[in-house]
Amino acid sequence: MLLLLHIFGFFIFNAGIGDRNHRDSKNIEKVYDYVKKEIREIIDDSKELHIYMTIQINQCNLGDLRTLQEISIETFNETFKDQNSPENMDAYLERAFNLNQLEKELSNSSSRFFFVYFNNELAGYIKVNIDDAQSEEMGNESLEVERIYIKSKFQKHGLGKVLLNKAIEIATERNKKKIWLGVWEKNENALAFYKRLGFVQTSAHSFYMGDEEQTDFIMTKILN
């Protein structure tokens, strides 16, 4: 803003001198060109500011085990604790996200985890499975998105789409014909997100949250 005032002041000042001294219009044009150049620089600066909002995806390895456990528990709690009993939540968190279990999953060559960072801050993660790592027998032409979680404060910034596009990229590289996932029938946000990105419901399966049997819709996207 200060720079703009400075430029404007410069323009008026020079234009004034021009008038007082009856300089020819070329002088005014010179000032005008200078102002245009400065404004272009300001616009370029603001584009640079935009570039500073970075999104980065990194594949996880065993060194990320504890961070993976933390973000898995944090995002699962954020998503489901209001609609499930504390006992069922605790049972699920203990079973699914204990260090041994996550270590096994990270070491499985048919599974891959990725973290997504927003401005260098860990914002979410995705887990994809192929072949026998898939949680249903879908065959070797499919890729499963078993988990996709964005921390609540980073949701609706396009990060879920970035992660899902990563899954599509991996599936395409491996010549998979479709991507599929299971989503709780009551998870309306996620259902809306998947539908927006071209998934359709193809079947359903049971999911156990502690001792409670819940229904997950199977959503599928055919790849071109």
Ligand SMILES: CC(C)(COP(=O)(O)OP(=O)(O)OC[C@H]1O[C@@H](n2cnc3c(N)ncnc32)[C@H](O)[C@@H]1OP(=O)(O)O)[C@@H](O)C(=O)NCCC(=O)NCCS
């Ligand atoms: C579901 C989730 C992964 C979506 O990620 P996100 O970063 O919030 O979504 P994005 O900003 O990338 O949205 C991508 C598109 O989906 C749309 N979308 C996202 N959430 C939506 C909603 N609740 N209703 C309608 N559209 C929605 C966006 O508008 C956007 O559309 P556009 O491409 O036309 O702009 C994220 O909200 C999340 O982690 N939720 C909690 C965990 C969860 O439920 N995971 C799924 C378990 S199966």
